[in-house]
Amino acid sequence: MSRLVTLLGATGSIGRSTRAVVAENPERLKIDVVVGGRDAAALARVAVETGARFAALADQAGGAALAEALAGTGIKCGAGRSAVLDAAAMPSDIVVSAISGAAGLEATFAALVAGRVIALANKESLVCAGAAVMARAHQVGARILPLDSEHNALFQVLGAEPIASVSKMTLTASGGPFRTWPAERIAAATPEQALAHPNYAMGAKITIDSASMMNKGLELIEARFLFGVEADQLDVLVHPQQIVHGLVTFRDGSVSAGMAVPDMRIAAAHCLGVDGRLDAPASRFLDLAMTAPLSFERPDLVRFPALRLALAALAASGAAPAILNAANEIAVEAFLAGRIGFPGIPALVEATCEALASGLAAPEDIAGALAVDHEARNHARLLLSQGRFAVT
Numbered sequence: 189m190s191r192l193v194t195l196l197g198a199t200g201s202i203g204r205s206t207r208a209v210v211a212e213n214p215e216r217l218k219i220d221v222v223v224g225g226r227d228a229a230a231l232a233r234v235a236v237e238t239g240a241r242f243a244a245l246a247d248q249a250g251g252a253a254l255a256e257a258l259a260g261t262g263i264k265c266g267a268g269r270s271a272v273l274d275a276a277a278m279p280s281d282i283v284v285s286a287i288s289g290a291a292g293l294e295a296t297f298a299a300l301v302a303g304r305v306i307a308l309a310n311k312e313s314l315v316c317a318g319a320a321v322m323a324r325a326h327q328v329g330a331r332i333l334p335l336d337s338e339h340n341a342l343f344q345v346l347g348a349e350p351i352a353s354v355s356k357m358t359l360t361a362s363g364g365p366f367r368t369w370p371a372e373r374i375a376a377a378t379p380e381q382a383l384a385h386p387n388y389a390m391g392a393k394i395t396i397d398s399a400s401m402m403n404k405g406l407e408l409i410e411a412r413f414l415f416g417v418e419a420d421q422l423d424v425l426v427h428p429q430q431i432v433h434g435l436v437t438f439r440d441g442s443v444s445a446g447m448a449v450p451d452m453r454i455a456a457a458h459c460l461g462v463d464g465r466l467d468a469p470a471s472r473f474l475d476l477a478m479t480a481p482l483s484f485e486r487p488d489l490v491r492f493p494a495l496r497l498a499l500a501a502l503a504a505s506g507a508a509p510a511i512l513n514a515a516n517e518i519a520v521e522a523f524l525a526g527r528i529g530f531p532g533i534p535a536l537v538e539a540t541c542e543a544l545a546s547g548l549a550a551p552e553d554i555a556g557a558l559a560v561d562h563e564a565r566n567h568a569r570l571l572l573s574q575g576r577f578a579v580t
């Protein structure tokens with residue numbers, strides 16, 4: 189019998205990778221529930237294409253369009269926050285959590301509370317509420333499988349080793365499209381330039397985060413909670429080829445690398461096939477002779493201040509990661525809308541963190557994390573409205 193998959197963020201980039209893996213394995217996997225954000229037509233297309241039983245759209249106002257597009261198909265649907273949370277908790281064998289941003293936290297948590305196995309791409313859930321999410325996962329015995337490529341590699345390398353055997357975990361970074369650019373050129377970068385990731389076709393938000401290297405900072409925080417390691421056990425290496433995704437250094441000095449071609453269908457296949465590996469087509473197998481040489485370098489925290497800010501939030505812990513994340517989401521949105529320049533992203537994040545970090549307590553639960561997120565967004569919007577980060 190096929191394993192039933194609930195796909196949160198079904199119309200996005202991870203949604204596409206997941207659907208591709210399911211389509212390659214129709215005898216093993218079946219998409220049963222799909223969730224989208226605002227694009228009713230795209231969600232209806234995905235629901236029909238996958239033969240899902242239920243589709244939920246977050247945007248209440250798009251509910252009528254979704255119902256109309258699905259009329260006569262037999263696919264049930266709903267819209268709004270409660271429809272999304274209901275969908276996330278519906279019976280299934282695995283929930284792929286791939287909504288973009290902190291907007292994915294509540295649905296991820298709903299799936300977790302319902303005891304589902306979660307394939308987690310939505311790193312922001314752990315950045316905003318890592319302690320609460322992991323505590324509840326342990327409490328209900330929910331399995332969280334990392335779908336983010338670096339964490340998936342580290343998870344596979346770790347295998348059954350206890351975390352006490354680990355000395356260091358290294359996440360690799362592409363360095364983004366501005367890896368070799370001087371600071372003055374990065375300062376004038378356009379959204380189009382920042383959206384040109386060297387190796388992956390991803391959603392806009394994570395692609396801008398890769399360009400600023402905030403993505404790697406968020407991933408360090410994600411790893412901290414996911415694996416239960418200390419902040420000073422985590423490290424970043426820039427590796428433009430993105431063949432090595434993560435390295436585990438064990439206490440005895442042994443180092444194991446998690447490797448694969450840079451293709452998110454591989455991490456998706458690992459999560460979806462965790463109880464028995466799926467077969468990939470030959471094109472997805474790594475030929476090191478074709479990809480060599482592989483290079484590694486230290487990240488530059490001066491040209492990429494977003495990574496420095498994330499490292500500070502990782503070390504500070506408490507409410508700092510949630511504040512960092514919320515401010516970054518507002519900043520990325522403003523950059524894409526042409527309201528601020530590329531250096532405005534870390535500048536707005538830093539100003540928001542400085543203003544709020546000492547005043548906000550560590551969130552104890554999801555409601556607390558959402559409250560911090562809300563306050564940090566409001567503060568970042570206020571700073572934006574004062575025009576201090578405007579494009580000149």
Ligand SMILES: NC(=O)C1=CN([C@@H]2O[C@H](COP(=O)(O)OP(=O)(O)OC[C@H]3O[C@@H](n4cnc5c(N)ncnc54)[C@H](OP(=O)(O)O)[C@@H]3O)[C@@H](O)[C@H]2O)C=CC1
Nearest residue numbers: 197199200201202224225226227246287291309310390391
């Ligand atoms: N893309 C990748 O290769 C990787 C992504 N990730 C992580 O996975 C997550 C998804 O990234 P990606 O697929 O690139 O993003 P995309 O922007 O491509 O897709 C986002 C998906 O989430 C939906 N969505 C947006 N807002 C909401 C909401 N409020 N409620 C429900 N659904 C919503 C979108 O629907 P709509 O378009 O209708 O708004 C879309 O289906 C992110 O957390 C990212 O960091 C991690 C590693 C790699």
Ligand SMILES: CC(=O)[C@@H](O)[C@H](O)COP(=O)(O)O
Nearest residue numbers: 336337361362363364398403
């Ligand atoms: C595919 C994936 O997991 C992304 O998170 C990827 O890591 C982005 O690449 P960089 O952030 O390293 O540029």
Ligand SMILES: [Mn+2]
Nearest residue numbers: 336337338407
């Ligand atoms: Mn990643």
